[in-house]
Amino acid sequence: MTIPDFKDIIDAHQLIREFIHCTPIFTSSAIDRLIGAQIFFKCENLQKTGAFKFRGACNAVFSLTEEQANRGVGTHSSGNHAAALSLAARMKGIKAHIVMPSNSPEIKKKAVAEYGGIITLCEPTLQSREVTLSKIAEDLGIVIVHPYNNSKVIAGQGTATKELLETIPVLDVVMCPVGGGGLLSGTAISAKAISPYIKVIAAEPTGADDAYRSFKAGYIIPSIKPKTIADGLLTSLGEINFPIICEKVDDILTVSEESIVKAMRLVWERMKLIIEPSSAVPLAALLENKERFSNLRIGIILSGGNIDLGNLPF
């Protein structure tokens, strides 16, 4: 795999533009007053399938050769990437094989099935997921699309920040959450290419701070038993993502669970937008570091809005 650059993001945007939503950018004077900064929220919770993941999945699927496409794609995932890949494949008219642990919530299985994904259940271990997917890939010759450790996926995710900066060209800071690093690496490539003066700052739950520790150490430290309400950020950094992050990201801030819930509630109450806990992590970092960001113009990628309404933290 090669490390993508901004040219790849421009190409990705050209390729996927007709399939994705150019999501709106919203502001909230109440939240601006509370933080003491001017914040522009790029609403990827309003993206198709309810998350930025659809951008990367689309770019991966629509970049396939016809021969690859005919064999189909696959991934093991129980989250937003699975739904995104399923819909992207359906729009391309090909099959998406999704390996999901047997204990995945019904709501997630239902979402994947609705978007046309072909579900194969496996034991709820990473090993079983990988083995099951490998077997399908071997049998059917499908292309495995990793949720973040994939150049096409990274380039797709970078289109969100490209759109943000095309609409709001002058920003001091761009922020996003970091899990596996797909969104963060794409964000950093776009932001630094468009303006080298923009700081790219990621936010991560303290209970899943492998990216923070890896960033400080200079080598990938895997996530071991992470524990956070931000269930999209449990994964370890990818090998393609890490060098991009080391080169282009200015800082990673960690935040408490309490701040995540507080930030999420703020967006729900003040902006009337449903975001999932992972999306609230950058705003949580602002809540915890008001002085540092005082009076700045800040773009935040609201990464997604998929949450079980029957199990809310408030």
Place this chain on the structure above:
Amino acid sequence: MTIPDFKDIIDAHQLIREFIHCTPIFTSSAIDRLIGAQIFFKCENLQKTGAFKFRGACNAVFSLTEEQANRGVGTHSSGNHAAALSLAARMKGIKAHIVMPSNSPEIKKKAVAEYGGIITLCEPTLQSREVTLSKIAEDLGIVIVHPYNNSKVIAGQGTATKELLETIPVLDVVMCPVGGGGLLSGTAISAKAISPYIKVIAAEPTGADDAYRSFKAGYIIPSIKPKTIADGLLTSLGEINFPIICEKVDDILTVSEESIVKAMRLVWERMKLIIEPSSAVPLAALLENKERFSNLRIGIILSGGNIDLGNLPF
């Protein structure tokens, strides 16, 4: 009071345009598939103060003479109109006196206070609310701004549908909820003036169906002990609103509480938008009457998004 016409709505729009949000119009392919129609949601939940009420309050406040404005405005309300009038007054630089029942939820008192409203608590009866407000009006000479039985308020509310039809000019039906009739009468004036072929259809909870019964009877039947989760729709129709509704509204549909909660959950889950139960009532009517609306192009005013997150119906 005179009955407003479309010219008043055009004037209102001109007057308030710089103060309000021109709210976005969203669609959902999942909801369209479910209903079998094409639905355009005008997102007044994203309006300032989280509800369409800000339009009417703004028009009332900015239409005052300087002498009236200097004395201030007032209302008795515990809901969205109180917050809307408070913010409109603050933007005009004048005082808003809000009479609220002493048992109003803290969250509502807080919202009014945050927008700068001056709260006077009273006994939790309609009589006490009216007497308390009259006394303030007498003492201070303020202008009382009724939440819906007011020409300026009606004209302001009508600007939402004007914006909707300026963006989506070809619609078969425009729908909104009906409580006191401020939104519905403004909606009907705009829709019928812009296109006489558009059907204007209101939706109302069966548990608070005074508008439905009044519409069928031809005279105002007051709401007695209404019971519904749609707490913005408990009031009786106003005297200015009723003749407009009789003349311009094509039908009023009543819906069950179950459908309201189902429709609300659909918008939360599929559109990632927080709407209050009252806003979900038109979509609930579509859920209950799919055949009637099959293949039509339908505009719905999502009236507001103010809801206590600590007390959700799911």
